[in-house]
Amino acid sequence: MVERRVLDPAVSMTPAPERAVGPPLASPGASQGAVRATRNRRGRLVGVLVGRRLAWTVPLLAVISLGIFALAALSPADATTGFLGARGEFTPASSRDNVEELLGHGTWLESWLAWAGSTLTGDPGWSTAYRAPVAEIVAARLPWTVLIMATGVLSAAVLSVVLALGVALTPHHPVSRTVVGGLWAVTALPSFLVSLGLMAVFAIGLGWLPAGGLTNPGADLTAGQVATHMVLPTAAVAVSQVPWMSLHLHEALRAQLNGPAVEAARVRGLSEPTIVARHALPAAAIPVVAIAGTRLPEIVAGAAVVELVLSWPGLGQALVEAALAQDLALLATVGVLLTAASLLGGLLADVALVALDPRTDPREL
Template identity: 30%
Template structure:
């Protein structure tokens, strides 16, 4: 029951944070240079001053900024995020939701690779502390943390797609061919691996640090003194108790993964939320920017809430306040 109350309280806090996020983004978009009406006007067919005034009034842009936000919020709570001002003028909500799946797929595979590779490397580095493997992995982790996502994407595209031809250069499927799982995996593996590099390096560093602290604990030395096999000592005793800070990191890096996905999707033309946001910013499509930001913020907040709840599963000693 306490866990349920905690989850409901975290959902309430998340909803308030999402409301604050929408306010900030709405105000920042209105403060950007230019006129939002320009996105609705065809440059080859300019409107008269009176037509511009009528268009502004029909869009509600002639009202005070707080009133504009409240109108948008009222419609958003009813599931209406407006219509895109660019392209075919499609409804924003179906347009955004159609891009959520590809982004979640890319992030899920990328973060899974990062967690598996990072935790394995972290455990190996802690067990072989100050050895050749530990030093090599530490250097690679430092390089992975330092390299920007857009640079990794460009280098990976050039080396593995252009020069070596090991992977497609972009898209989610081969044009003109029916959908198939092997074809999807061919397009997915390279951007997912590139997305995982920075996060895997962070997971490796945190896992190594947590494991080093746990391996020096008294209960680990006691288990070894009792003759428990080293694999069991590391897997059952040390790793489980070192997971909590790693889970904290994984939950906090989901937001960073969204930022990395923007660059990865733009470089590889992956049809997800990142590519949609970049396209909307270029076209000054304010309704799409607002809708996409709202959906991304909701996904990140939900992921953080789930991370908090996983703490209790990993370590039953934690009491929900």
């Protein structure tokens, strides 16, 4: 007897599942390969960005140095008067002619060609203002300029983060409103006025800090002396940069704290300090980094003024003294170096922007 199996109609009429059609799911190794390929591509684009900037940096520096010599030729001052100094009015005409013959190189274009040729060989010439080789003057003064610029900008960045966070987290507090108003007021103060104000309060009024120089008169060059004397120059550089850093960071933080990413982080239960430190602050720093590159020439120029007012022996002070004395070799060399520093800082800011923000296309910078 053959047993007949009765099938359930509901089961017998159910169609068989279809096989999925399409490409297979990517494996973790494949996704990691795509990430590496993207990073390599962005790295190549950053390399193209660096090469493109360096390609026009050299011609630009040549044009700037040429302009320095051309503008110096239009100045009413002359190198002979700067060389003689206070002895100029008592110098006989024959001696003055000898000095002019010693310092003269013909026209300003001939002077520039002579300076450019010697600079390409590693010798930027002789300083008539300091009576020393220009290379030695730059080597002796460059570290002091880098010191106050680096410490000043770093101090400004730290203080700006503190102020921006405090104001962004308590936007309606009277203290926050006062801080924002004070920052807007400080933005109108030039560097020389900030330097004079700090000197008047902390050096002359309170007597807490020295008014200028690298050491006390007759004192040895020690770390303690330098640390004490660099407080005012560093503070002047920092105070000049804090307002724009704080205000831009404050606006960016407000936008981030009210944005959807932060709201989603709050929904996930993250603490407010974690949200600010890991989500809001890194995203808010991106526009500040982008702006910092464009403002670096202003930072360099402000540091030069601070050095002159507070008698800090850096390149900025040498630049002003060389301009007054018509010391063209030192003037052109320092001018080119400060311009190169500004261009290099702008390039580093753009590279940092590409590293921080994956949406930034290096080809558009």
